[in-house]
Amino acid sequence: MKKYLAELLGTACLVLFGCGSVVLGGYGATFPLGMLPVAFAFGLAVTAMAYGIGPVSGCHINPAVTIAVWSAGRMPTSDVPGYIIAQCLGGIVGAAVLLFIASGRAGGYDVATGGLGQNGWGEGYLGAYGTVSAAVAEFVATFLFTTVILGATSRAGATPAAGLAIGLTLVVIHIVFINVTGVSVNPARSLGPAVFVGGQALAQLWLFIVAPILGGLCAGLAFRSRALEA
Numbered sequence: 001m002k003k004y005l006a007e008l009l010g011t012a013c014l015v016l017f018g019c020g021s022v023v024l025g026g027y028g029a030t031f032p033l034g035m036l037p038v039a040f041a042f043g044l045a046v047t048a049m050a051y052g053i054g055p056v057s058g059c060h061i062n063p064a065v066t067i068a069v070w071s072a073g074r075m076p077t078s079d080v081p082g083y084i085i086a087q088c089l090g091g092i093v094g095a096a097v098l099l100f101i102a103s104g105r106a107g108g109y110d111v112a113t114g115g116l117g118q119n120g121w122g123e124g125y126l127g128a129y130g131t132v133s134a135a136v137a138e139f140v141a142t143f144l145f146t147t148v149i150l151g152a153t154s155r156a157g158a159t160p161a162a163g164l165a166i167g168l169t170l171v172v173i174h175i176v177f178i179n180v181t182g183v184s185v186n187p188a189r190s191l192g193p194a195v196f197v198g199g200q201a202l203a204q205l206w207l208f209i210v211a212p213i214l215g216g217l218c219a220g221l222a223f224r225s226r227a228l229e230a
Contacts, residue, residue: 003057003079004086010049010061011090012097015192018042019117020098038117039174042183047167054163058153062186063087064216068146071220084188091192099196116193118201119182119208127179134181135211141173142185142215150223156230184208185215 021027021041027034050059058075060066066083069075095116102109102116120126121134129137148169152162174183184190190208194201222228 004082006053006057006059007061007083007086008090008093010053010057010059011087011188012094013049014042014045014061014186015091015094015189016098017045018189019095019193020101022117023098023102023114035178036175039171039178042174043167043169043171045167046170047163050163050166057083059163061087061090061188062212063188064142064186064212065146065149066216067213068150068216068220071217072150072223073220074150087188088191091188091190092195093192095192095196098193111196112199115201116197117182118193118197119184119190120201120204121181121207122204126182129180131207135207137177137180138184138208138211139215141177141183142212143219145169145173145185146216146219147222147228150219151228154223154230181208185212187212 018038018041021038025037025041027037046061049061053059058069060069060083063084066075066080066087070077070080098116099109099111102111102114121129121131149166152158152165170185173185177183187209190205194205
């Protein structure tokens with residue numbers, strides 16, 4: 001149970017810090033630094049958790065990463081359901097804590113208007129990109145993200161700086177793709193806010209489950225076939 005608890009805690013922290021940078025920090029397109037602080041909030045949250053809970057669970061904190069590690073042949077099938085359930089619960093817990101804190105603002109907080117840093121695409125969402133662009137961005141970003149994770153944690157590539165490399169990769173992914181979908185690359189990260197925001201966020205959730213899972217699966221299979229394995 002320790003590894004499942006670690007995954008729940010790590011995913012909750014990722015959602016709280018990452019989405020919290022949008023909701024509580026107020027960063028966005030009108031902020032002088034744009035979305036850069038959001039990118040670093042997500043990336044550094046992953047880095048922090050990598051060193052905090054990595055020794056316990058490997059710090060997947062992302063169903064797509066779990067699928068990538070599993071498909072690469074690095075974890076038993078029996079562990080996969082527990083990891084994914086813990087991550088999804090962690091995403092919901094993190095979003096719940098964020099909403100609770102935001103609701104303490106003078107005058108309250110309207111989640112329907114202010115949101116919770118949820119992912120999305122299309123008219124009215126950031127760059128207003130279409131469905132195909134959103135799907136391709138999430139697939140490619142997740143494939144590259146999980147490739148870095150699998151390479152940085154492989155026997156040949158593992159170093160004490162692996163957590164930093166993984167976190168900075170997530171920063172770069174956000175800088176490039178944030179205007180397309182808000183960047184998920186993580187079904188649990190998308191699930192948490194969508195549960196409380198509802199509406200379009202919940203209706204569009206399918207893409208942020210399917211595309212990242214496929215991206216992680218392809219990266220894992222590339223390592224399993226030794227196409228990317230040293």
